[in-house]
């Protein structure tokens with residue numbers, strides 16, 4: 001199959017209506033999209049990604065008002081957060097209606113649903129009359145894509161079309177939140193909308209339920225996600241350089257160069273120490289340094305607040321399998 005890249009929304013629409021898959025841009029990462037109401041299309045998503053069937057998919061809709069078509073109950077707090085952040089990188093986990101096939105949610109009675117902030121994809125969602133199931137458009141276990149080129153590198157020959165919306169502005173996936181029996185907020189994945197922002201709007205402290213293994217409420221939070229092929233070590237970079245003197249080292253640093261290592265083997269996420277810029281560059285940095293055939297990639301934690309939490313979470317998941 002030839003994989004084309006372009007900005008033709010009508011072509012994307014036709015493919016999706018025929019049950020084919022299209023990679024779509026969002027503000028977070030590129031998604032591998034198919035008609036969420038068409039089980040054959042959903043099966044193709046799992047197959048192309050090589051993703052286990054127990055790991056459910058987020059559905060994408062054009063507006064907050066379309067939520068009620070697919071979920072049984074929309075908590076008042078979700079509306080509050082929607083007014084503050086949507087369209088944008090927050091996903092709600094809510095009890096699903098029967099209209100959503102079980103295969104989308106991997107059998108769970110809750111569906112993850114979001115309104116992405118990207119003009120091309122919002123226009124596409126407005127032109128079709130079904131939601132789009134879309135996991136990140138990377139092969140299962142690899143780094144998420146933040147450009148059409150990243151998607152092409154991984155999935156060419158496997159999907160007919162990549163809708164090119166340029167580089168993703170946020171660069172880390174959406175924050176996933178659910179609600180307990182009393183509608184208290186549970187964070188299942190840290191992401192593009194920060195915990196601090198959520199707490200400010202709702203006036204309450206969130207709780208976390210971020211499972212690190214396949215578990216019932218967030219089965220996708222597997223440790224091996226986001227991994228580069230090159231082993232990634234996370235910690236104090238000076239110490240790690242010292243411990244790995246005889247190896248070819250690549251470095252992802254927050255804001256500075258390390259003179260012991262050639263500059264071309266280093267990626268500074270944000271020279272000015274801006275955490276938004278760092279998030280935007282993170283997956284590009286991992287992918288780029290994964291191509292230079294280093295023995296190891298060294299990376300460091302950012303201050304663990306705001307978007308730094310999402311960056312640290314992704315870095316941690318990138319390194320795990322090499323422990």
Ligand code: TXA
Nearest residue numbers: 028031056057110111112135136173174217218219220
């Ligand atoms: O920013 C994003 O959310 C991107 C863009 C493309 O929208 N999508 C994305 O999808 O990150 P994915 O499939 O790579 O990650 C979705 C996460 C997985 O960890 C999955 O297990 C979890 O959401 N998830 C999806 N549906 C769920 C459900 N019904 N219950 C619990 N967890 C769910």
Ligand code: MG
Nearest residue numbers: 135136137144
């Ligand atoms: Mg993913």
